[in-house]
Amino acid sequence: MKRILPIIIILLLLTPSFIFTVDERQQAIITELGEFKRAILEPGLHFKKPFVEKITRFEKRMLSTDAPPGQYLTLDKKRLVVDFLARWRIKDPLIFFKSVRNMFAANTRIEDIVYSELREELATHNINEVIAENRELIMDKVKEGSSAKLKEYGIELIDVRIKRADLPTEVQQSVFERMIAERQRISKRYRSEGEEESAKIRARTNKEKDIIIATSYAKSEKIKGEGDKIATQIYSDSYSKDPDFYEFWRKLEAYEKIIDENSVIFLPIDSYLFNLLKKQY
Known part of the structure; x- marks a missing residue:
């Protein structure tokens, strides 16, 4: 018994070096002295060569890249500050490991590719299309172009959406002032049209009132005359x-x-x- 106990202790200490688990949220690759051996895509208990093979785990769940705001130029030569959110997952862990190796590099690569595609797409649309009319169609095209490029890095791009599209800070005030002036001009026009219509209604009403009074007076005088006659x-x-x-x-x-x-x-x-x-x- 005394001879078996040390063996058991040694086995327990060595177990992590050749037995490992991958849960349902993860996927992994096994490398031997830096050379790829196999990919572990299914969760469960797995084995590897102790001390020689190394396991590298990657997320299997959907990930997100929240890019910092960037300036873009639209077709009508207007500058926009846009920040986007990309949803993605690691499709091929081996390609991912060989090309970007870690999450920081993956986020950087995604930002660069999506930024480039978004810049090219926004340059073909006017500012009002980006802000209100065709935003969803624009982002679908950006996703399509970015997905093809990100496949080279073992990344599947699920969705890209604009979080915020705004004017640069230095031109916001002038734009707001123009918007206020435009709204004031429209409100003055509406008030002028309203006053004109009001004057027409009052004139028409006064005319109808005078006609009614004159008609009533004529009828009353006629009735009085007939009464006096009787x-x-x-x-x-x-x-x-x-x-x-x-x-x-x-x-x-x-x-x-x-x-x-x-x-x-x-x-x-x-x-x-x-x-x-x-x-x-």
């Missing part, structure tokens, strides 16, 4: 039937209008009202 006819008919009664009734109406409870009147003794009151009392 009243006159009634009075005439009543008078012709009994002139004495009609005269008496008209006088009573007149007296009712001019005399109330507090009235003090002086009447000559030959007046009709005096004689009427005299008969009453």
Whole structure:
């Protein structure tokens, strides 16, 4: 037992030198004295020659490269500050290891290639197309051109998107001032058109009001005339039937209008009202 224990301890110490694991997030290559031997693409437990073979692990998951902002010139000679985001993965670990070897070099190579493709593509479009109209189509073309070049480095480019497209800082203020002036000009035009339309509406309304008032007045005068005519006819008919009664009734109406409870009147003794009151009392 004492002889077996040291052997077990030695085996345990040597195990990492010839047994290793690759999880589902990784892929690896085995090199012997710097020379490629094989690629490990499947997760699990694997073996290698102790002390001679070396394992180099790479990410199997999707990776991203967030490029710093760069200046580009558009077709209409406008400068844009653009920063892009590239999504990619290591497709062939051997080619990746031989060409770029590590993540820093891979990110640098991706930035250079995508920057070049993006510069060439933006030079064929106006600024408004880049900002609003054809951005997705532009980036699809950039992805297509960059993917072909990155295959040489064992990299699969999944997607490229513009994070931000803006004007250079030194020209932003002048552009903003032009935009403000343009908006003010448009707002003045709208206000002028609105005031003109308002004046037309008020004039049309006033005209319609005057027409309505004049028409109503004419109708009212016509109705009054017809009413006066009818009243006159009634009075005439009543008078012709009994002139004495009609005269008496008209006088009573007149007296009712001019005399109330507090009235003090002086009447000559030959007046009709005096004689009427005299008969009453």
